[in-house]
Every structure is written in structure tokens, then in C-alpha cells.
Amino acid sequence: MNGIASAYQSLKDVFGFEGFRGRQEDVLTRVLAGDSTLAVMPTGAGKSLTYQLPAVMLAGTCVVISPLIALMHDQLRSARANGIRAATLTSADADWRETQDAFRAGELDLLYVAPERASQPAFRDFLSAAPLCLFAIDEAHCVSEWGHDFRPDYRMLRGLMDAFPQVPRLALTATADRQTRADVMAQLRIPEDGLVLAGFDRPNIHYAIRHRDNPVRQLTNLMAGESGPGIVYAQTRRKVEDLAEKLAAATGRPVRPYHAGLDPATRAANQAAFVASEDMVIVATVAFGMGIDKPDVRFVAHVGVPKSIEAYYQETGRAGRDGDPSQAVMFWGAGDFATARQRLAEVEEPRRNAERARLDALAGLVETAECRRAVLLRHFGEEPPGHCGNCDNCLEPAGVTDATELARKLLSA
Ligand code: ADP
Ligand code: MG
Secondary structure, three states: OOOHHHHHHHHHHHHOOOOOOOOHHHHHHHHHOOOOEEEEOOOOOOOOHHHHHHHHHOOOEEEEEOOOHHHHHHHHHHHHHOOOOEEEEOOOOOOHHHHHHHHHOOOOOEEEEOHHHHOOHHHHHHHOOOOEEEEEEOOHHHHOOOOOOOOHHHHOHHHHHHHOOOOOEEEEEOOOOHHHHHHHHHHOOOOHHHEEEOOOOOOOEEEEEEEOOOHHHHHHHHHHHOOOOEEEEOOOHHHHHHHHHHHHHHHOOOEEEEOOOOOHHHHHHHHHHHHHOOOOEEEEOOOOOOOOOOOOOOEEEEEOOOOOHHHHHHHHOOOOOOOOOEEEEEEEOHHHHHHHHHHHOOOOOOHHHHHHHHHHHHHHHHHOOOOHHHHHHHHOOOOOOOOOOOEHHHHOOHHHHHHHHHHHHHHHO
């Protein structure tokens, strides 16, 4: 019988890891027993392992639905490096015939596909040719209209689930509030007791949210105190280019831009250089980050406000995956929210309402005098300790800053 004991052995043999992290073991226990599950675990918690390990241990192929081709190819590389028999079926692959033959011959542990392919009837026919052990739905919040990144193709997956009711499902996401979770579970037919909700707290990340006066100077100061790799998120391609240039000049550090307007070769080169570097700063739009496995990012800075608390958590979550002290700093201005609200005027109902509510929740986090971590964790349904001791509001309470400021003014008068 397969069980958690043999999972430990496979963990060592296949991945070379000594133990499970967080709630991986709880997820695996369910999956290995054939129970459908929704795993909500923070970025960097190791969600991939919770389907890759069963894929190796169980008879039949695990079909992974994943939203980005680049993400799939990264996963493919790392799975193969561990000796897992994995393949992708995407528009970027030339080896379709080999992949299909391998699947039919039962020689694949993992098969990665995009949701638009997975939801097609022809794909269901193809899948019925060989045994399946699991459907893993990565970034599962995309299934829900309540989620912060709804994708219609994900909604269509229901047809696939209905065609293979006997195959267990493992839905994975880092960010889903109560409503999104309920919706994902209903759509993917995951029983109510199938939720594994891991801690959202990232205790090694220091959170700070500051007024923006001169972003180049503020970022230069941040970089002066932090020599490791960092990500700076800016709102537009122009701002990315501009900031990258000015920061490079001001700090002498390697700084590179990343946005969708760069040609693919430059983009790939900048990403690869960043992943390999120990001191590079990448200035990017939100196009950057998903699926990038760089454990030693020492800071994530936002110039301007992200779209939501979920987006903020996901983006800042790219800092400190190795567990070492790291910083998340947002530099915001009052005009940021006004601009974001104006943009919403073009969005149609009911989406507009949901997005406005998200923006309001983010404004609550930005403007609070309370512990940032407490507000963040409560947003995800966790009951936090009142005072984390590792955010700006805990370490520099408003009263104290004001008093210092006052003293400074008096002294310099
Ligand atoms: P997520 O998808 O939850 O953001 P990943 O699956 O990409 O996280 O895993 C993040 C990192 O953690 C990877 O480098 C992975 O190899 C590592 N990892 C996962 N599980 C373990 C474990 N049990 N022990 C050590 N490292 C692990
Ligand atoms: Mg992942």
C-alpha cells in the first residue's frame, strides 16, 4: 500500500529532501488516499511537490493544469532533473507525437497542459486511452470569478472533471479568500472536508508601507542597506525603463528592466541573469515573477500600489523563500488609488464591484496604523497575533515617529 511512510522514502529518493514542510504531509496523506483536496498554501511553501510525489508513487499519469507555458517548462525541467517522467503538451512543443505515445504506453508520471487545451472534448478522448492517477489544478483561484485572476478557460475544466469523476483532484493556490475557496471546491467537486489551509504568515519578511516622495532616492536608500537581489515593481513600461536607468546610475549596482514590451530574447536574458545573480535588482511590471524559483530575493519593492491584497501578498511573497530576513516595501502616493479607481470605470459589472472592493481592502492595509501582518493575515482568514514586531507599524508606531520628527524639527529650528 502507498502511504505516508513510503512517501517519506520517495521524498528522499526522488527529491533528496529530508522532511516535509508546513502542511505538505497533510495534503499528501489525502492525495495518496485518493481524496480530492484544495490546498491553499503560501508561495514558496512547496505546492508542486504535493502532486509530483503522488505522480511518481501512484500508478497512472498525473495531469497538471497550469496557466503559463513558461511556468510549465520550468516545472518540466525541474521534474526531469529529479528523474520524473514528465512532458508538456503546448503550442510551444514539437514533440507531440512522442508525448502522446508515451502517455498511451503508460510511461508518463506527469503531463502538463494549459486549461484551454484541457477543457476541449478532444483532450478528454485522448486521456481515456490510459489510466490517470490525479488531476492537479495549479493556480486554482483562476477557476473562480471571485478570485483575483479569473480565467474563463479554467471555468471550462468542469467538463473534464465530470468526464473523469473517479480521478481525484488536487487544486492548488496561494491566494484564495473564503468565497473563492468555496467556489473552487464547488466547481472542481472537492468535498467540504477537503480543504487544507496552510499558514499565510511569512515571518521572515519585514513589511513596510511608506509615502512616496522621491522613489529613486528612496530605492537607493533601500539598496544601500540591502546588497542582495531585489525586485522593484513599477506600474508602466516607461516607469520600469526610467527607474532601471536611474537606479543603475545612482547605485552602481547591476539593474535590469523586465516588461512585456521588451523583445523575448532580452526578457529571457534579463530573467536568467537575475536568477543567477547575487546582487542584481530587476525593475519590472507585474509580468515578472510567476514561476520564478529564486530563493534568495532579499527585497521586493512596489512603486505605486498593486491591484489587491492578494496581488500584494503574491508579489511580496517572492522575497525570502529561503527563510532569511527579507523586506517588502511599498512606496505609495494618494494619487495611486484615484488613478486605479478611474481605471475601474472601464470595467464592466459585476467585475467592477469586486475589483473596487479589492482596492478598498488594499487601501485599508496601506492606511492602517495597526500591525501590517495582522491586517494581511486576517484578510486571508487567519487569526493573527496582535503585534508581529516585524513591520513598520510595530517597530515605528506613528506616535514615536511623530515625536522623533518633532524633536528633529525643534533641534534644527
Ligand atoms: P509553490 O508552488 O508553493 O510556490 P514550489 O513548489 O515552487 O512552491 O516550491 C518552492 C521551493 O521549495 C522549491 O525550490 C522546492 O524544491 C522547495 N521544496 C518543496 N518542498 C520541500 C521540502 N519538503 N524540503 C525542502 N525543500 C522543498
Ligand atoms: Mg507553484
